[in-house]
Amino acid sequence: MIELLRADALAGVPHGFAGRQGGVSIGVHAGLNVGLGSQDDRQAIMRNRDLACEALMASAALVTVRQVHSADVVTVNDAIAEDARPAADAMVTACSGLVLGILTADCVPVLLADPVAGVVGAAHAGWKGAIGGITDRTIVAMEALGAARERIACAIGPCIGRLSYEVKLAFAERFERDDPDNGRFFTAGRAGHCQFDIAGYVASRLHGAGIERISLLDEDTYSQPDRFFSYRRSCHRGESDYGRQISMIALG
DSSP: OOOEEOOGGGTTSOEEEEOSSSSSBOGGGOBOOOOTTSSSOHHHHHHHHHHHHHHHOTTOEEEOOBOOSOOOEEEOOSOOOGGGOOBOSEEEEOOTTEEEEEEESSSEEEEEEETTTTEEEEEEEOHHHHHHTHHHHHHHHHHHTTOOTTTOEEEEOSBOOGGGOEEEHHHHHHHHHHOGGGGGGEEEOSTTEEEEOHHHHHHHHHHHTTOOEEEEOOOBSTTOTTTOOOHHHHHHHTOSOOOOEEEEEEOO
16 A cells, blocks of 8 residues: 655645555565666566556656756656656646656655646755755746745655754754854754754745745654665665655646
């Protein structure tokens, strides 16, 4: 059974944050691995992608991008072949029949919608994309399709939690140079390190951009191996590879 987590802020909008439950992959990729960049069997990956899309909206076309930790956004008007995926980290659309899918394995998935305008978006916010403005640029791209930021609702899905995300002090200093107020997203850790609340940081960027309705699912990918894939956990365990989960949104 595929588990699709929902967010209150997106009630009435077809969306879901999938974990690793369900699917046909085995081994370290066991479950619903949808990552084309993983070393998993490609047929299993493609089957998992079909299952995920069907769980949200049967007969719709799943659209993903080749995520590169950028702040680049693409506007999607048609289905995109898997081998033609553009390099980007967010998508927006005003077209029905398309499911926008963002892949993560600790990074922050963000789903956005303006149901009045009929515009949705999906963004992959790793720390580089987050500080680079991926959510800000996604909002601007949605506005170009007729959305209004005062109507846009957002949901932040499963990602690595503060208690699991240890970073070096120099990492935190980069964020504090960008904005001294960012220090609130870092708490003390072991010597030379601190803990980063990346979900809180992304939520703050959204709020600062004028988004008032934001749901945070508060699900830590690292600490729940039975429910979610995690890049950092796979590294700490010395595993050979890791899977990716998918977060999806579409127009009804």
